[in-house]
Amino acid sequence: ASGGSNWGGCNVWASLDNTTYEMIGTIYGSARYGTLISAINASTSSMQVQLNTSSQIFSGTSEDAQVNTTLCRVGDEYVSYVEATLNGSGLYTLGGVLRGRFDDALAHNAGESFVRIDKAIFQHEFNSNLIDKTIYLKFTSFNGLQQKEQTLDEVTAYSHTLNGGRPSGVKGLSLQSPFIGMSFKVQWQPAYGAEGYVVQILSGSQLLRTVETTSTDYSYSMDEAKVDGIQRNYTVRVASKTANSTSTFTDLNISNPVPPVLANVYTSATSNSITVTWIPSEVPDLKDYQVWISKNASFDPETLAASWTGTENACTIGTLDSTTTYYIRVAARDVWKPTSWNYSARVTQATLDA
Structure with missing residues (x-):
């Protein structure tokens, strides 16, 4: 006044x-x-x-x-x-x-x-x-x-x-460890006057899950993602709350990285098959591997169906033409939402004479 x-x-x-x-x-x-x-x-x-x-x-x-x-x-x-x-x-x-x-x-x-x-x-x-x-x-x-x-x-x-006053917002929202496995865990600092916290999990603009907790951390696992619809990129929003009011939300954007390019891809051939091997991926959320093979040197694995999918680090692809040059690429895939994978460099291998 x-x-x-x-x-x-x-x-x-x-x-x-x-x-x-x-x-x-x-x-x-x-x-x-x-x-x-x-x-x-x-x-x-x-x-x-x-x-x-x-x-x-x-x-x-x-x-x-x-x-x-x-x-x-x-x-x-x-x-x-x-x-x-x-x-x-x-x-x-x-x-x-x-x-x-x-x-x-x-x-x-x-x-x-x-x-x-x-x-x-x-x-x-x-x-x-x-x-x-x-x-x-x-x-x-x-x-x-x-x-x-x-x-x-x-x-x-x-x-x-009278609204009782809004509690302090959440500060220090961060990942407790890198999001590279089958779950992620976020943490934040205690908010003054808070009786609990509201945690929201979003992907893009879609709200997937809302939970309330009295802890200052929260874990989200693959089991929950299967219920919500598996994604790769997430936004975690956290607000503090009292019995009558909720603070503004603090946001944290996170994503699970695509498995890195596979190292040391080797090939060998018979007259009608090519065997491909590679060093296994060490990512903790590995799902499988895929192999693409084509007579076209400039083929795009984004648009060509994989010739093999499996969990071993070797495969043999048969019923090929003899004395023919083939081009091979390999990628590791994880359990999160499919995306553009990290494809290996193109390997050239010719089949033998019949």
């Missing part, structure tokens, strides 16, 4: 029915608030704000910013800053801004609200049974001598629905 040049503060009144009001506290001195001048993204470390009050904003130190002495709220995000540079009447550039102090850093549009969080900001505890209920607030102003206070019937009533 704020007022004119002779405004000393106001008493704060609350009501559940907009008829009977109770005074719950007093505000002394104007708050410092206004709007964001230009849009910013989630990583911007400076911003320009226009204050709607005559009060000033002052610079702090890096230590002040770290301990939130210079705490501000921009839209729904809390930030702290180091430098405050006056550019005009009530126009400030804030520099050295630390983003996402209690939740995720967010992108903001020009015109979003800005508030300097200090002792002029009124705070009042309420019974948790009032969460999701609408209350009404009135503010009766008085002058600098704390006299000539307005009456309740002179001032506007403001309605507000």
Whole structure:
């Protein structure tokens, strides 16, 4: 709240029915608030704000910013800053801004609200049974001598629905180990005030699974993937929650790598068959191998059906023409969603005379 040049503060009144009001506290001195001048993204470390009050904003130190002495709220995000540079009447550039102090850093549009969080900001505890209920607030102003206070019937009533506050978002979401096997496990830091966490598994824009947990890690296995539909690329989204509210989600994009190119592919031939061998793949999620053979040197394994599929690291392909040159490529496949595989270099082998 704020007022004119002779405004000393106001008493704060609350009501559940907009008829009977109770005074719950007093505000002394104007708050410092206004709007964001230009849009910013989630990583911007400076911003320009226009204050709607005559009060000033002052610079702090890096230590002040770290301990939130210079705490501000921009839209729904809390930030702290180091430098405050006056550019005009009530126009400030804030520099050295630390983003996402209690939740995720967010992108903001020009015109979003800005508030300097200090002792002029009124705070009042309420019974948790009032969460999701609408209350009404009135503010009766008085002058600098704390006299000539307005009456309740002179001032506007403001309605507000209590939501209990949103818990802090999840930070430090990461893979506990590389996603190279039959499952993956993510972990995150405990969120302040969280009673649990919501974990969502997506592939592209498709939501595959939602679970709730009280742990700060979560594992997703091939057994679950078979139920959800096996994919290769996943997005893991995690939010903290309380009994009445859920934070914004933090996202982590992960994918299972395609098995690497097979090493040392060897061939030998008879008059009507070619035997192909290779060093086995060491990937832990190996499914099988495929071999392609063609008389066309420029054949594409993406469009040609495999001549052999199996789990051994050798195969013999028969019923071939004698004294004919063939071209061979081999690839290892894993259990995740089929994709463009890492095909071996082309090997040339001719069959013998009949």
